[in-house]
Amino acid sequence: MDIKLILTKDEPFGELQLSAVNQKSPAYYTLKEVSKHFSYDSCWIIVWNRIYNVTDYLQQHPGGMEIILEFAGSDATSAFIDKGHSRVAVEILEDYYIGELTPEDRLYPDYSSP
Numbered sequence: 838m839d840i841k842l843i844l845t846k847d848e849p850f851g852e853l854q855l856s857a858v859n860q861k862s863p864a865y866y867t868l869k870e871v872s873k874h875f876s877y878d879s880c881w882i883i884v885w886n887r888i889y890n891v892t893d894y895l896q897q898h899p900g901g902m903e904i905i906l907e908f909a910g911s912d913a914t915s916a917f918i919d920k921g922h923s924r925v926a927v928e929i930l931e932d933y934y935i936g937e938l939t940p941e942d943r944l945y946p947d948y949s950s951p
């Protein structure tokens with residue numbers, strides 16, 4: 838995956854990073870904790886080191902719930918980005934934000950650092 842592409846200012850993920858920076862004291866979760874939420878009853882996903890509880894969105898997803906469930910309890914960054922979701926989709930995703938992945942479990946570097 839070409840990470841630089843995602844970080845250009847016009848990309849929706851630029852805003853996603855900004856809102857991460859603006860968070861005052863986010864909740865941090867380990868990958869182990871996230872991995873417990875791998876089902877229809879409780880579905881958490883990680884996108885860009887941020888954690889989303891998308892359980893209540895599963896039934897509304899235009900691409901079907903199965904595709905999200907494939908990534909339940911794990912990192913869905915490349916799946917979410919590769920599909921080319923719209924800005925609206927990114928905004929909807931933000932409604933389900935619950936916290937940040939603990940730094941030692943991160944798959945991607947922290948772009949808010951210099």
Ligand code: HEM
Pocket residue numbers: 882891894898899900901904905908913916917920921922923924925926929930933
């Ligand atoms: C986890 C990985 C995900 C994959 C692989 C995925 C895949 C897809 C696919 C294939 C479609 C196209 C459906 C169609 O046109 O028939 C779609 C549409 C959509 N998805 Fe996802 N999705 C994922 C997660 C999410 C999440 C977590 C959200 C929001 C909470 C979301 C929001 C949307 C929206 C709003 C659309 C409509 C088109 C758009 O605005 O981009 N998706 N998705």
